[in-house]
Amino acid sequence: MKPVELRAAGSSADRATRGTTDRGLALLAAVVITTLLAACQSPVRLMPTPVSFRTGEIDPFKTAGPKSHSTDVPVVYVTNRGAIVETPEPIHTILPSERLRMGVAHVRIGDDTLDWETLHRLSTSDDRDERPIVKLDWLEPLVSLGPTDTVVNSPGAQAFFALVNKALAATDNNELVIYVHGSNNTMPRAAAQAAQLRHFTGRRIVVLAFVWPSAGSLLRYFTDVGNAKASVKPFARLVELLAEHTDASAIDVLAYSAGAQVVSPALALLGTSPRPGETRQQLRERLRLKHIYFAAADIDTRQFINELSKYVDIVTGVSNAANLNDSALRVAAIVHRASRIGRPDPTELDPEQSGFLLEASRSLGFDLIKVDPNAIPKLPPNSHAFWYEDPWVSSDLLGLLLLNAEPQRRGLTAQDAPQGTRYWAFPPDFDDRVMKLFSPALVPAPAQAPSESGAPAATSDQGRRAVPDSRM
Template sequence: MASLTSMTLRGVTFLVTALAVAGCAGPQIEPLMPTPILFSELNLSPLDNIPEDQRWKPRKVYYATTRQRDVDLQRINYGNDESDVISAGMSLIGFGGDSLTWSDLSDYSRSAERPNVVELSVAGLLEAGKFRPSMEGPVSENAAEGLAWLMADMNRSIASARDKDLLIYVHGAKVNFYNANAFAAQLDHFMGRDMTSIAFSWPTRQNILSYGIGDDVDRAYRAAPSLASLIEVLAGQSDARRINIVCWSAGGRVVTSALEELYNRNKGSGQDPREQFRLGTVYFAAADVPTSDFVEALPEINGLVDRVVVTLSSKDGALDMGSTFMGGGARIGQKSQDLTEEALNTLIAADRLEVIDVSRDWEGRGFDITGHRYWINHPWASSDLVLAVRSDLRAKERGLEPTELDVLWAIPADYPERLKSLLTREGVRLREVSTADDAN
C-alpha cells in the first residue's frame, strides 16, 4: 500500500482534514500481533525497507462494509445493523502512543519479546461513498462510479507499492467495524507495509450468542453477494496484479459463499475466471466453515484462484463448540474429521489446494499450535501466512513438510532453520520475495 508521499499535496491535505472532521473513533484497541519468526529468527524488521520520508507510524487501510452507518453527526460510526448498500472509504490506524518512536516500532516488529504492548487504534475514518451490490448477475460496470476518486487513490497506492497486490481481510464473528480495520492494518504491517489492504466488515454483533443461535450465520451468508460484488469492482477498476484474501473463523463462510457465487454468476461470460478476477492466495485461517459446504464449493473456488490455503488445528475450542452445538458437522479448521471417499477425492482433485495441519508432528517440535487465534498469535503459523500472501511460493518452497496426502502439509520441527535457508540462499531476503514473483 502506498504511503502518503504517493498522493498529491492536495490529496494529503484533504485526507488529514477529513480525518480531523471525522474525529477519533474512540477507545477501540487491538494489541499488535506477536512477531512472526521469519522476522525474529533472522533479525529482520518488516519496516527495514521503508524510505525515510515515508516512516509514519499510522497506516492507511481501505474499507468496505455492509454495516449500516449510525446517525451521528459527531463522527463516522458503523454499527451492527445490516445495510443493503456497501459503504467504502479509508481508515487511519494508529500504532502505539505518542511516546513510541518509529525506531521503537521497527525494533518491536523484529523482536520475539517486547518490553511494551503496541496498541492499535482507529485514529479516523473517511467515507468515500456507497454502491449497491448485485444479488444475481455480475455487478454493473457503473455500480461504483461514485467511488471514482477512491479507486484513483487506491490505484496510486498500488502503483507506488513494491508489491502490486491487494489484500482483503474478512473477519470472524463477535467483532466490530474497528476490529476489522485494525486486523487488516497489522497484517499489512507484517507484510512489510508494502501492499494495499482492504478490510471487509460484515455486520456480526459483539456477542457469541448471536452467532451461536444462527442469526449472525445468516448475516454472514447475506454479506457474501456484497463481497462478490466488491471483488468484481476491484478486478474491473483496480490495477492490482493479484487480489488476495485472508479470512478468519466465520469470515470463511462469507468468503466460501462469495467465491462460489462469483464463479457461478460469471461462468457464462466466456472469460477465464482466473484472468478475469486475478484472485491470488485465498487463506482460510481457523475457518468455521462446515466441511461439507466447503467441499461442495471447492471445485468453483479452485477454478477461480491461484491458490487456496486451509489451516487446521487439533485444539480449537471455538470450532469444537461450534460443530457440537450449532450443527452442520465438522469444520474445515478442525483436525479430527471423517471424510467420505467422495469428499477426499474432491480435495485431492483440487490442484490449487494446500491444507496445513499446524498440529501434525507436534511431538517432534515439542509444542502444539492451538487455540482459535493461533494463525495470528503463534509466530510459526503467522510466518506461513505472510509468506503465502507475499509470494507465489508453494508449500514446500515455504519450508513446509509434505505428508502422505498431496494436499496435506505440516510445519516441521526445523521450520526456523528452513526459513533461514529460504530467505538467505543466494542473497535472497524477505524484502525481495515479492519482486521474485514477477519472474514467474
C-alpha cells in the first residue's frame, strides 16, 4: 500500500525524512513478520489428524502394507541448494545452484520410544496427547546432476529415477506429489513436512520434496525472494525430468506460501516452452501435470493471474486455498505493496485479468477455496499454516490428492463473489460430508469368496505390482 504523500518532493530534508520513514517501516515490518511467524521456528510436530480419519472408522493405512507400519517415513528429495560437501552426509548452503542434487531424506516421527501402534492411534483419532516431533535423521545423496548432464550418462541419476519408479509401482495409482515449501525454511523442516504429507496419505502416495535454498530466517525474507526466483528454472527442469524418466501416471504439486514464487512462474515457463512442433495437447500429455494446489500462496495477485493463463490448459486443475485474514500475507502485502493471491485483492486486477479470473473459476478448472475462520471450527483467525494445522483443510487436500475428487464431491459448496467469480466454501457439516466421501473409498470391502481354484479372488490391495524399496 503506497503511503499518501503530504509533502512536496525535492528538498534534501524531505528525502531524508522519507528515507527514515521507509527504513522505519521496513524495520517495523521485519519485527511484525518475526512476531507473526515465530512459530515456524519451533520443531515440526505431527499435524492434527485430518477430520476424515479422526473417528477410527476410516483407516488410511489399511492398504499400506506391513513394511510401511513404521515410525520411519522416508521421502525422496531434490534440491538446488549449493553444497560444500556432497557425500557421505551432504552440507548444503543457502546459495542457489544450477545443479539438482537428488536423494532420499530419512525422516522419523517421534523418538526411539514411539512405536507404530501408538503412532497409528495418534494418526487415526482425535487423541489429545502431545504430538510427536517429526525430524530428519539423515540424508542419503544419490546424484548431483549438472545443468548439461543427462540421465542417460549418469548412473546416479538412473539409480534415483529407478528408486522413484519402484516406489511408484507399489502405489495404488502411480501418482507422484511434489511438495514445495515456503520461506524461512531449512532442509530438515522441508523434509519433515513432506514426510507428514506422505504419512497422512496412508503412505500410499510417493512424495518428493523440492527443497529450494531458503535462508531459514524471517529476517532474510528478501534473500528467500531472490533465491525463489533463481529456483524457477531448476524446478521447471525437474518437472520435465520426472515426466521423462518416471512412470508416474500423473504429477501433482503442493506449493506452500513462498513456494508459489517458484512453482507459478515455473509452470508458466513450461507452458510457454513447448518442444518444436509440439501442440498444447501433446505438451499436456507429455508433462502429465494434474492437480496444482497453492496453500496460503505468497505471490503477487496480478503476477499469479498472468502466469495462470499460460499453463491452466496444460494441467488438470489448479486450486488456490486462501484465508482472507492471513496475518503473514497481510504483512507481505505491505512489504511488497501488492496483495498476495493467498489473500487477494480483486480491485488490483485490470479488466482483462478480472475477465480471465471469472472464466478460469467457472470453466477452466481454477478452484478458489475460501478458508474462512468463521466457518471452520477452531481455525485460528490469522492462520497461515492451515494446510497442515487444520483438520478440515487437510482433509479437503487429501480428498483431492487421494481420491481425485472435485470440490463438490469433497463436501465444499459453491459461492459467487460480487464480481461473479466462483469460489468454494466449507459448509457447517463439512466433517460429515467428507466422511461420506472417504468411507466407500478407504474402508476395506468384505473378503470375497474363494474362486473355483480355491484361491481368494484378487482384490485391488492384492493387485500391487511390486514391493517398494526398503528406503521408501
